[in-house]
Amino acid sequence: MTTVERDGAYTFDNGAPDAVPQMHALESFLDPITTRRLARPVLRAGATCWEVGAGGGSMARRIARAVGDEGHVLATDIDPTHLVAEENLHVRRHDVRTEPPPGDAFDLIHARLLLLHLPDRRRVLRTLSGALAPGGWLVVEEFDCTVPQRVLTAPSDDAAKLFAQVMDVMMGVLEDHGADLGWAQDVHTEMALAGLTELDTITHSQSWAGGSTGTSLYETNSRQLEPDLLAAGLSPNQLSAFRRLLQDPGFAVMSYHFVSTRGRLPG
Numbered sequence: 001m002t003t004v005e006r007d008g009a010y011t012f013d014n015g016a017p018d019a020v021p022q023m024h025a026l027e028s029f030l031d032p033i034t035t036r037r038l039a040r041p042v043l044r045a046g047a048t049c050w051e052v053g054a055g056g057g058s059m060a061r062r063i064a065r066a067v068g069d070e071g072h073v074l075a076t077d078i079d080p081t082h083l084v085a086e087e088n089l090h091v092r093r094h095d096v097r098t099e100p101p102p103g104d105a106f107d108l109i110h111a112r113l114l115l116l117h118l119p120d121r122r123r124v125l126r127t128l129s130g131a132l133a134p135g136g137w138l139v140v141e142e143f144d145c146t147v148p149q150r151v152l153t154a155p156s157d158d159a160a161k162l163f164a165q166v167m168d169v170m171m172g173v174l175e176d177h178g179a180d181l182g183w184a185q186d187v188h189t190e191m192a193l194a195g196l197t198e199l200d201t202i203t204h205s206q207s208w209a210g211g212s213t214g215t216s217l218y219e220t221n222s223r224q225l226e227p228d229l230l231a232a233g234l235s236p237n238q239l240s241a242f243r244r245l246l247q248d249p250g251f252a253v254m255s256y257h258f259v260s261t262r263g264r265l266p267g
């Protein structure tokens with residue numbers, strides 16, 4: 001398993017086999033929450049929308065259904081391997097860090113779990129705000145990785161300690177790749193500074209039991225980042241024990257805190 005080089009580029013590799021279960025786990029956890037956040041008045045039939053860093057494309061497809069035949073959705077990603085075009089859903093390879101926005105009059109721009117990975121996230125947020133139509137909405141959603149993932153139940157104290165240790169190292173690896181673990185808490189303020197109004201932010205977290213789709217996200221991430229985790233001092237035995245723990249029905253943990261912020265360009 002490889003990761004992209006450390007030049008401020010995205011940490012994970014969309015072309016790697018583990019990217020598929022990673023995207024499925026994210027989508028099954030987050031799509032219901034995001035769908036509620038995009039409900040009317042944010043998303044309406046006939047709207048022109050941009051799904052940035054669309055990943056597996058599930059939200060782009062949901063948005064395309066919501067806007068209907070009169071609407072348009074553009075799904076972009078630096079690696080659009082998993083994106084499939086449909087009638088009113090267009091797909092394009094696009095690097096949001098280096099290329100100009102693919103339009104300047106979007107009624108909705110949605111970016112989920114993207115900006116926290118980008119070192120120039122503040123500049124990119126300004127770029128996204130500048131691509132809105134008057135009255136258009138920007139919805140930015142991130143994990144707040146500064147909140148410790150609280151273990152609720154574990155087969156032993158050592159198991160709970162191992163979970164905390166591996167997650168600590170994993171967060172360090174993400175930071176080394178340029179992620180800002182606390183960026184989720186800055187988005188509301190940054191949107192206000194960009195001139196957006198009608199701002200609101202919610203946070204969602206829930207328990208994840210061992211063997212669930214939620215805990216599978218940690219397992220997949222531990223495989224995707226394995227070379228970095230070993231280089232940071234974890235042993236292969238610790239990683240194996242971590243993965244066994246994530247399958248244990250006696251284990252439960254609070255999920256990542258998911259922060260969703262919406263703002264609107266004055267009309």
Ligand SMILES: C[S@@+](CC[C@H](N)C(=O)[O-])C[C@H]1O[C@@H](n2cnc3c(N)ncnc32)[C@H](O)[C@@H]1O
Pocket residue numbers: 009010014023026027052053054055056057076077078079094095096097111112113114117118
């Ligand atoms: C963690 S995934 C999230 C995918 C999707 N937004 C979701 O929430 O299901 C981040 C996505 O952002 C894309 N990405 C990373 N850097 C990017 C860039 N500079 N421009 C566009 N997309 C980028 C990645 O390829 C990946 O598909």
